[in-house]
Amino acid sequence: MTASKDTISARLLEWYDVHARTLPWRAPPGESSPDPYRVWLSEVMLQQTTVAAVKPYFAKFTERWPTVDDLAAAPEQDVMVAWAGLGYYSRARNLVKCAAAVKKLGGFPETEEELLKLPGLGAYTAAAVAAIAFGQRAVVVDANVERVVSRLFAIEEPLPGSRKTIRVKTDGITPDRRAGDFAQAMMDLGSGICTTRDPKCLLCPLSSDCQALKNDNPARFPIKAPKKIKPVRQGTAYWIERDGAVWLEIRQGTGMLGGMRSLPDDGWHSGGDGDGAAPVDADWEQLGLVRHTFTHFSLEMSVLRTSIQSDLAERIGQWWPVAEIDDAGLPTLFAKAARLVLARG
DNA sequence: CATTCGTGGCT
DNA sequence: TAGCCAAGAAT
CATH class of the missing domain: 1.10.340.30 (Hypothetical protein; domain 2)
Incomplete structure (x- = not known):
């Protein structure tokens, strides 16, 4: 020009x-x-x-x-x-x-x-x-x-x-x-x-x-092609506490939330619901539901809590002090779940 | 070319 | 309020 x-x-x-x-x-x-x-x-x-x-x-x-x-x-x-x-x-x-x-x-x-x-x-x-x-x-x-x-x-x-x-x-x-x-x-x-x-x-x-x-x-303008509707998925996140600490894991791979610290979940994903299988056999207390909308689907995630004395076999993760949960770097979905847990006391 | 990736603010 | 949208990239 x-x-x-x-x-x-x-x-x-x-x-x-x-x-x-x-x-x-x-x-x-x-x-x-x-x-x-x-x-x-x-x-x-x-x-x-x-x-x-x-x-x-x-x-x-x-x-x-x-x-x-x-x-x-x-x-x-x-x-x-x-x-x-x-x-x-x-x-x-x-x-x-x-x-x-x-x-x-x-x-x-x-x-x-x-x-x-x-x-x-x-x-x-x-x-x-x-x-x-x-x-x-x-x-x-x-x-x-x-x-x-x-x-x-x-x-x-x-x-x-x-x-x-x-x-x-x-x-x-x-x-x-x-x-x-x-x-x-x-x-x-x-x-x-x-x-x-x-x-x-x-x-x-x-x-x-x-x-x-x-x-x-x-x-x-600009004229846009119609958008697809978002499916609603159901899933569960698990809050496992031991001695004032909560069990956190790091999500693997390059997929959704990959590399981010998170609560254990039941395998929910953009293409389907979770299977409801808990990471440990325990007495689970239903705390409530977290609703979260991602770019291409919505999630209704139940939050379950339990306390255990033993360690978690066969899982990779760490015990994170509950009082320092804000420093864990949880993505917003799981930060919402943590907020729900703390609000319930 | 279509799909998969977060989140918060706006109306 | 439920949907729409924002200085897009990777596959």
Whole structure:
């Protein structure tokens, strides 16, 4: 694109220079480039996650691990505990792998192509880091850009089929210079002006460019394919107490909640109910039900409690002091169960 | 290309 | 309130 004054990118950047949000991972105005480590960390945390949810985690991570080498030196379980509650835990597992890879490389690669090879960086994040941290021209497409571009060009084809068209259109309006600022400007616009519901078209710097606004109702875009309904699964979690400690295990594999500390359960999963089989033969007290909705299914999880004197044979885990349960790094589902248990006394 | 991955906030 | 949605990646 040319840098002429009357382009979409020029109008957007002019708006951004005045209205950019101040965010912890952005370089202060006037400072050269943001720290690639902070850009990468924030971008991974922000995948499918709101700015408000990310802020406290970003603060915690950067205080504890100020550099990518610090993070690479951290035990994986420490990172998983620190990530607990943020969701999509494959991000945390890949974060550790990526930090090690970057340490080995002696720093972050600076091109989109090389960044794409790192674990946890897909098309979006590789482009975002290349543009924001290294000043490369890259076509950055996230959910905000999809919404803004769908409206700008009144794209009638529904997502996700329209992704190819959206990429081409985004490429067409991405400037050669300040591609990183352009990407962040699109996100700020999508966050505050070109919102999903009730877009603030009167305040939009691109209103004169917007085909959707010209023709009909911008809120109609992007058109989306209908969603599938979520099945409801039944399951059980088991609270086993001994001498003021509760039995916790670590979920194996790369599947749901993999690598996260948890209560023993009866094998419930996205595809089916649990079998109701308790981990030990004991007197179980029914404490209540925890309802939790994941991305693709809902779970009604019974919480059962018992006390035992013996050890647990044939199981891998640890006795965790009940008084310190908040430090165990339980994902939210099991944190809810723990809350229920403690509330019952 | 479709599915599997969390969670909290919003309306 | 029940559903919708958010700076997506991996398979």
